[in-house]
Every structure is written in C-alpha cells, then in structure tokens.
Amino acid sequence: MTRQRALIVDDEPDIRELLEITLGRMKLDTRCARNVKEAREWLSKEPFDLCLTDMRMPDGTGIELVQYISQRHPQMPVAMITAYGSLDTAVNALKAGAFDFLTKPVDLNRLRELVNSALRLGSVDNQKLPVDSRLLGDSPPMNSLRKQIHKLARSQAPVYISGESGSGKELVARLIHESGPRTEQPFVPVNCGAIPSELMESEFFGHKKGSFTGAIEDKQGLFQAANGGTLFLDEVADLPLAMQVKLLRAIQEKAVRPVGGQQEVVVDVRILSATHKDLGAEVAAERFRQDLFYRLNVIELRVPALRERREDISQLANAMLARLATGSGASPATLTSEALDKLKCYRFPGNVRELENMLERAYTLCEGDEISAGDLRLADASPGGDASEASLAEIDNLEDHLEEIERKLIMQALEETRWNRTAAAQRLGLTFRSMRYRLKKLGID
Structure with missing residues (x-):
C-alpha cells in the first residue's frame, strides 16, 4: 500500500527534524523544504496529502504558500505553524484557506490529531456528500450555498452562519460538520438563549461535585461533550457579556476549566455559530464583544431567506407534503396552481420553518387530497408582505x-x-x- 506523503516547510532545522520524526512514526513519507521556493519545487514534482508550513521564511510567508496551494492544489490540506500567541496570524491563515494551525512550541499530541484529521479529509472527499438530500432547492443562491458548505467543510476555521429565523442555519451547520473530517465525532448544538445565565458556565464547561448547591456529582460540559467534533452555538448573540469573556478564553486556549475544578481540560472542538441578529450591529451597540466576534467570524456564511429563492418553493412544498403523508400514513396531498402562486407571493418572515408549519396546518384541514389557496389561510396577507404590513383599508x-x-x-x-x-x-x-x-x-x- 502506498504511504501517504507530507510536505514540511520550515527554515529552522530543529523544527523540520521534530516534524519529520513525528510524521515518520505515523507511517508518513515526508519531504522537507527550507523556504517557499523549495516548497514550490517539491509541489511541482510530487503529489502530497498534507502540507505543514511555518509562517515566516527567508523568501516569503506561509500565507503566500497557503494561497499558492489553494489555487493549484485545492484538495491538499495545509496547516500553518505560528509563534505562540500569534492568533491574528492564525486567523489570517484560516481566511487564506489553511486547514488548521499549530502554535510553537509544537504540542506533539495536537500535531498528531491535526495530521489524522487532515488525512481523514481525503477519505471524506472521495465519498458522496450528504448535502443534496436535505438542502433542497436548485436556485442560484442554493447552488452557491452548497459549494460554500463543501469548501468550508475542508477547513477547521470557525464559521459564523448568518440568516433570518427559520432559514435553516442549524441544518447548514450540521452539513458542514458531516461533510468534513469530524463527521464521525459528535455534533453538539446548543441554543445560547435558552440557558439560564446562572447555569451557563456549568453547562458549557461542566462542574465538579460539591462546587455549588445541587452539584451532587461531576458533570461534563458541552465543550467536553463535543470533544473531537463540532460545537454549534445557535443564537450566540444572546450570551451575556460575562460569559462571552469565558467563551473567548476557551476558544483561544483550546481548554476549559470546570466549575470548582483546579485543572484545565484540553478540548479539540470546531466552533460554528449563528444568530438571526446582526452581530456587527450588536458589537457596535456594545452588547457583544468585538474580540469574540473576531474569533467567531473568521469566515461568514449567509443562508438566503426563502423570499430570495422563490423558485424553490414548489420543490420544498412537495417534499414537505410527501413527508407529512408518510408520517400520517395517508395519501399525499398536492397544491393547486392558485395555492402555489399564493405561496410564491408571500413574504415568509419565518422562512422554511413557517412554510413547513403552514403546510402541516393546511394538510390537516384540507378536504380530500388537494390543498387550495383558502386552506393556506393567507387571505389577510398581501403579495410580498405579511399581516404586520397591512394597509389601513385592509384592517377590519x-x-x-x-x-x-x-x-x-x-x-x-x-x-x-x-x-x-x-x-x-x-x-x-x-x-x-x-x-x-x-x-x-x-x-x-
């Protein structure tokens, strides 16, 4: 069986030797380059499954090499090695297309995890991605969204998913997780607005027995539960400022300290976050920390509203009605052309979730196997608007x-x-x- 190859790029002989020995023990063939020029020469001669590059080199930077590889060898994961505390550099590397990053001095356990994760990415690339079966719609915005999901799944960069309520942000987060190398590990979603503020630290980081009244046993937190996988922070804008500080530290240090604990617990978690609010506006209003926003919003992915892809409504409605029929054991219902036109004119402030609720109600109330425009109960909604936008003449x-x-x-x-x-x-x-x-x-x- 052909051994997998890794390219090591660093101008320090000691670092090159350390990386070469460690990867050799992992049964990888390695090639070493002292600068960007030598790295490009190796890339032109041989295929590689992984590249580890330092940031500063005599003839260029690691970010330039990341951009070069992203353009010419897009299937190859690249990890950046940065100086300790240079998180700004790491963030810039992730934005440029790096798979992940390591800090000096290199932690060998973290290095092995990163390498294994990068190599798993190659096997995921060869599989059929689970995107199309659940992310319905053939409109240009949805085709673009699928491509972005596939690209972001290859990275370990934090992703901020923006979009209106009901547009499918959690599904997008789940697909990013399932399409990447962490797919076999846990995906842990948490609604930040649903956790009482006094319990937040315990929920996120866990606690030790006896650390507070009611702590009758040790409890694992959400970070520990997601270790090796993905933690999805839904409605992250609802976190109180005190918790934002603690979350920022956990992300930066890749470690958490349980309430009442003396030792930090190292965690390997990819962070995905979302909110229906304008997080930039929350920062401007000083309700959200700018430094945390900077860490979460390394890459932003916008999920389109349903009214921006009205051509998908027919496909979505048919799939939802088929699912309702399967669940009830009854025959599937169809929409009349008038009902479909009515849906395509509606503004859908609640997006896909509202469409699903609307069809479930209409399916239950309709006579026979056909849903009419009247069954949708949209008579009070003007085309392109909703009840809150009704004119004075329309209000009885x-x-x-x-x-x-x-x-x-x-x-x-x-x-x-x-x-x-x-x-x-x-x-x-x-x-x-x-x-x-x-x-x-x-x-x-």
Missing part, C-alpha cells in the same frame, strides 16, 4: 389585527428558543408573568 378590526401580530411574534420567539417560555420572554423583553398571561390570552399551549 384593530384589536384582532394587533392580536395576530402579537401571536406571530410570540410564536417566533418560542420556536427560536425551542419552546422555552422563560427564554422566549427574555427575548421579547417581557417578564415571565406577562408572558404567561399573553399565552393564556392568545390560547397558545
């Missing part, structure tokens, strides 16, 4: 209209917090008692 009763707007906002907050009423109340700026009163008044169970 102000109280009913305001109640409908209130219902939509509360339902949206509940869905975003996975029906955690306390977190939904906080998001809407309500007390829990006020939230409970509104739920009862609107008949929301």
